[in-house]
Amino acid sequence: MTPADPGALAPARARELFRGGLRTPTAGWCRGWTQANLLAVPRSLAYDLLLFGQRNPAACPVLDVGDPGAFRTEIFGGDLRTDLPGYRVYENGEPVADAAEVTGLWRDDLVAFLIGCSFTFEDALVQAGVPVRHLEAGTNVPMYLTSVKCRPAGALAGPLVVSMRPVPAPLVAEAVRITARYPAVHGAPVHVGDPAEIGVADLARPDFGDPVEVRPGEIPLFWACGVTPQAAVMASGVPFAIGHLPGHMAVTDVRDHRFLVP
Template structure:
């Protein structure tokens, strides 16, 4: 199970610069609840030769892959992220031919000058709005990483890139499911409304206590599992399609951007 910080620092009160400094110094921790009001993003960096296929994949699969920003080849910062993408996330996964070959807190030695980095919207962005609406967010309550699952739903292919939809799950009291849908639907650039409510078997998920990424959380009496499209989908596509090289964030260990959650609310 992923560890959450136990020191007196209040992660929610930190600025993006302060959080990135901690990650640069080696802190490896899931980022749900960090830097309240600031937008978090998934990272996937691919060689320039694969960048068009990935951009097309994202365009064809906007629910799990809402693109917030894209760099030029070799750039290590972006308009929305003034830090260093090689060092300022709490964790990275390095892939070769679709296989994870390293999990690191500093990706500098693996970074290449031809990498194009994509920042993909993250559902952590709407969690503060859920909390303000009185909807519980169980993985924050339990200080765990959000549970994420590969599904039996396939994304639309783009060139050589394809793979399954990945979803994140939050248990929601049955009487508050409508509130959760209403709140998150206002954030279409960070996955928006859920893709499924209820029986996980309809998504091909056999066991909620065995997520493919992240940690299991408690599903309590009277609660319903609610599933949102997840920005780990590009990494599932990398694992399924096996390009020669890619770097992604460690699931749940996000890029904390300079943007504000309020930038992505649709009235």
């Protein structure tokens, strides 16, 4: 059962609930604690993914990397195989299963990457009076494949994925200013305004997550999204990979302010 105030939970308690089978998007969970995207790839692809992150830092900001076969990292004290609320398994670039845990699929050659997540700056937006619609609605953030191509790296290439939050026009500059101070978790928006300019045809039909209402006087803001590496896995036909279910993040043991720049 989802707790009454998931934002008040400590990371270890949240991970215990997920390990026990709770499956839910994690926006608003564990206020003040950094959330991260997970992507685990075979060691033979680990350098390519690291290079992909270096070449596409807005979309793939690498926070931590595990040793081959390891299911913990320095910033995540839980078990990466069981302590997220949802996983997606890929074979030959195709999503073949969504799972509650992946213990039986974890391999000795898998290298786990934890990648920055825009949920990290959402509390700062709320504190500044900038509405975050999916938090208000209790739904998953909407995410979209775009026509913008990432810089390829080795065997990995694919489109930029963005998350979207509608913001009242007078607050757009404030939203940009606040999020620009979190470059390690996607930073400022990569696009403001007309979704068609980045190849998004219909805001009501996200590729991942749930649609949200865009009200009169609001402008859609688009941030680079950590699902981008999973889009590269699909576009590149990667033989095997394990990621988080979009919006169902790894709750780490580091505070959001660690990634705040003056």
